[in-house]
Amino acid sequence: MDVLTSMVIFCRVVEKGSFSAVASERDMSPSSVSKHITALEKRLGTQLLGRTTRQLNPTDAGCEYYNYCNQMLEELSEVEASVSRYQFETSGTLHLSIPVTFGELHIIPALWMFHEKYPDMNIDLTMDDREVDLVREGVDLAIQIGPLADSSMIARKIGSTERLFVASPEYLAKHGEPETPTELKQHNCVVLSSMMAPGEWQYTGPKGKEKVQVSGNLTVNNPAALREAVLAGVGLAAAPVWLIHEGIQQGKLKVILKDYVPITLDINAVYRKRLYVQQKVILIIDHLRETFKRTLKKTKV
The missing domain is CATH 1.10.10.10 (Winged helix-like DNA-binding domain superfamily/Winged helix DNA-binding domain)
Incomplete structure (x- = not known):
């Protein structure tokens, strides 16, 4: 007994x-x-x-x-x-991990608005493009883009990021513009290493979902570096719209392969499986989800 x-x-x-x-x-x-x-x-x-x-x-x-x-x-x-x-309080410290470039552009501005709502809550912020170990690193919540490697965690979708195939006009003038995804194999492609399958670009076209294996002489681990490389004419990229929309609007980047769209990636709020989820975790998730509805909509091209 x-x-x-x-x-x-x-x-x-x-x-x-x-x-x-x-x-x-x-x-x-x-x-x-x-x-x-x-x-x-x-x-x-x-x-x-x-x-x-x-x-x-x-x-x-x-x-x-x-x-x-x-x-x-x-x-x-x-x-x-x-x-x-602690389950219900809106004070204390929240240990939050966010991706670097997306965090700078969209999450940090949202955090200032969050502090106005909940001034007694402190945020211990870590910026990292790798997939963090929440348990080992003592992280309450991580914002991650794309598929998750750790299925033992809970992931709540709080947004999505559309992507486009892009290149600079200078690169296209020198190397030509591909007409089909298969032709990407003949071009220098800038690859983002933080993706689960970096050199495998998946897309949706007239025949449905397909993929193409690409390669290039530059691999980067940060979206901002990806953008700068493409702007400099290094090669082609499959890049998130929130990262490149200004370059497209300014004519510094050109959308290519318009009939073929790279798969959309989910933006997930990831936290550990627990019997009870802390109120501060729920609050920040809800706040970010509502914020992204507005901010990401503004980046569409």
């Missing part, structure tokens, strides 16, 4: 002076109540209650045990009340 439950029942029996009263209170049979008391006495090797036909009275050992149990249960109740408040 569960010792803690037996201790609670024992204390109530001492206070009520009756098995049947406690049984009625806890919606159980008097014999079940008696079994809990007997189990405690067997465990402790001493009698806790003096039983007569008319009443139940604690023995000396029972009185001492009752005092200890009562004090412990009160302290346990206080601890549970104190700890459970």
Whole structure:
């Protein structure tokens, strides 16, 4: 039997002076109540209650045990009340990990608005384009773009990022413009290494979903570096719209292969599996999701 439950029942029996009263209170049979008391006495090797036909009275050992149990249960109740408040509080520190370039452009501005709503909450921010180990690194929440490698985590979609095939006019003037994705194999492609399959570009075209294996002489681990390389005429890229929309609008980048669109990537809020999700995690997820609905819409081309 569960010792803690037996201790609670024992204390109530001492206070009520009756098995049947406690049984009625806890919606159980008097014999079940008696079994809990007997189990405690067997465990402790001493009698806790003096039983007569008319009443139940604690023995000396029972009185001492009752005092200890009562004090412990009160302290346990206080601890549970104190700890459970973390589930609902909107203060304290949230350890947040975000990707570098997307974080600079879209998450950090959103965090300032979040602080206006919840001024008592602190954010310990880490910026990293790799997939972080939430447990080992003590991270409460990570924002990640694209498929997840760790299926043991919970991921909530809070947005999506459309992508386009692009190149600079200078590159296209020198090397020509591909007319089909297959022709990408003949071009220098700038590859983002943080993707799960960096050299495999998946896209949707007239025939549905397809993929092409590309290569190039430059691989980068950061979207900003990808953008700068393409602007400099190094090669072609499959780049997120939020990263390149200004370059397209300014004529510094040109969309190619317009009938073929790289697959859209989910923006996920990732956190550990727990029985209860902390309120501060829920609040920041909801805030970012609503913010992205506005900010990412502005980047469409």
